[in-house]
Amino acid sequence: MMTSKNTENNINKTSSNGNIPVIEIRSLKKYFPVQTGALSRIFSKDTDFVHAVDDINFSIDKGEIFCLVGESGCGKTTTARILAGLEPETSGEVFWNGKQISFDELKTTKGNVKTQIVFQNPYSSLSPRLRLGEAAQHPLVVHDKIEDKKTRETIKRAYYSEAGLVVSFVISIILFLTATIRKDDSSLWFIAFAFITLILGIGSYIWFGRIQKGKLTDDIIKSIFNLVGLAPPDQYYNKYPHEVSGGERQRVAIARSVVLNPKLLILDEPTSMLDVSLRAGILDLLLSIKDKFDMSILFITHDLATARHFGDRVGVMYAGKIIEIGAVDDLFNNPMHPYTKALMDAIPSPTPRDVEIQLPKGDVPDSINPPSGCRYYPRCKYAQEKCSSELPILRELKENHFVACYYPLTMVQ
């Protein structure tokens, strides 16, 4: 059944079971202007653009795990950042539960939480100054969702005491300076006042910002800590990020991303910074909280093996384009795009093998002037003349399996 209808609408409808998808992206584009020197900006009129994401379509069903895989620079992280509202789009349409919204509405603001994101590096995504409990609670504070009045007050006081500390520093420095400039009898008074201000500032910070805040715990956070495997939560609540391991940090980052109960959780390579021995644990955790919080997941990774074991559907990206989409088993058992096949072959296999693998020639194309026609044709060993001139669109070659290639592998073989 080889159909070659225009699939732009098709692909969005066929979100594997006919339900209305949680999110649907249509012809999303993101071009970054290339920074050039001041002189060349004056003398040349056109700016170059990096085609980071170039006209992609996909949808994610309720409760589904959709993986975007590809090499670095293929645009997968840019896509994730746009969906998390961290990056403005160049053009494109987005549908949330079947209703068209603007990309701005994906941004997390007060009273509007659609998506949340977990970043790759848990060593830099957690503030070293926030205790783990505070870090996880922070979204609730920002969104005014703390129910308990006393907790709210304590957090507010701690916040003001920090500001007070800075103010008292500034005032006391001014007083000191005045004292040194005047050098008369009143200098002593100025110095005394400076000291008093400083002590008051530091004292209130220690009392409100440290001691009172240190006593704070939050039952919601504790139960979430339990869910993400940080048990017993009391032990973790007051620790600082540097006191726990990378795996535990990533669990805190996950806890923080689900407290606001997003409908779509975006995971940007959540396990690539972790030791192999910890990865499976984090993935299991993600599966269980996905069901508990009733979320869908967009999983960004360059690790095809993880995508195969963790995902439901997968989209393969190359140079800003999605070149193949399908259910994981379908796609990995029967890759149709030559690039997907090459990627799979290149993965070092845990079973030692004796034959040399065939690697695609050359490197990833220039994203400023991408090749005409198929982006992969300069490296493709099946490429024919048509590939260099016409851009292949995604066609549904098997049920729910879309490929953007004129000579897909099943036809070649």
Place this chain on the structure above:
Amino acid sequence: MRVINISDKVILEVKNLVIEYPMKEGNLRAVDDVSFSLKSGESMGLVGESGCGKTTIGLSLMRLLKGGEIKAGSINFDDNDVSILSDEDLSKIRGKKISMIFQASQNALNPLQKVASHFIDTFKAHDMWSNSKWDEINKIIERIEISKDRINEYPHQFSGGMQQRIVIALSVILQPTLLIADEPTTALDVLVQAKILKLLRELKSEYNLTMIFISHDLGVVAEITQRLAIMYAGQLVEIGTTKDIFANPQHPYTEALLNAIPDVQDKTKKKQISIPGTPPDLRFEIKGCRFASRCSYRKDICNEEPPELLNIINGKIGGDNPNHKVRCLKYNDDF
């Protein structure tokens, strides 16, 4: 089939190596009583989680340890004991006879220097520079599939994979006997990684290199090594041929590591199992087996008696075949 020439000549012999990092709370024993030897032309993988001491061993072979001290043991390379060699003699070996590719080695290239001058500096450091070396440089640049014309460009003009290939070329241009590769592909994409591995394999046979390949990725080491040493918390827990270890892992840690990596070719979708817990804190003395707290075969005795690294054959301890060794009490008769 890949052809590998391994002679019987032992090039490197590490005996009972102990390395400690002095710390406020006491010494951290990063490497504890590690012994292994390498024959000429062999390539061995050193595998383990981060913090297990694999990079420390790699650095100690050239005595590049920062802050760490070799407390005991010897490193015999080519009839010299590297651990006690004078600085002058050491500089004759470093870079020339033993060469190293560092982790994130793209940072090893000087952004202010052209690629060519990196090569020239390498020769000059060992007083080997003459104009005739240009041929050698051009040859290796073409060998790593970079155009000769680009030799006067700066490192930032190359992609990550190209930079890594340049670093590899730099490390083999003096034709070292031993090459230590410390996670040379960790920061790279799969296709680039496959390319680098292929290049390393080919260079290894062209230059008849002996290689130590440090990695946490069992898939990568399977591609490039004939022998494997699995490390855990500063100790070797299993050592054997790559084929044996993958087909028949003997130590519970090796088994757990193999179970933790997903395989893209695996159609059955076998469940990945993570290893619970974390490695022990090496600042404090550990009684018994270091892996005990995370081990699924654990018995009470594991917390009491430290296991030794012993020969194993057909799942039984003993025999005089030193090709496969394991450190586990599981194989004791009374376990």
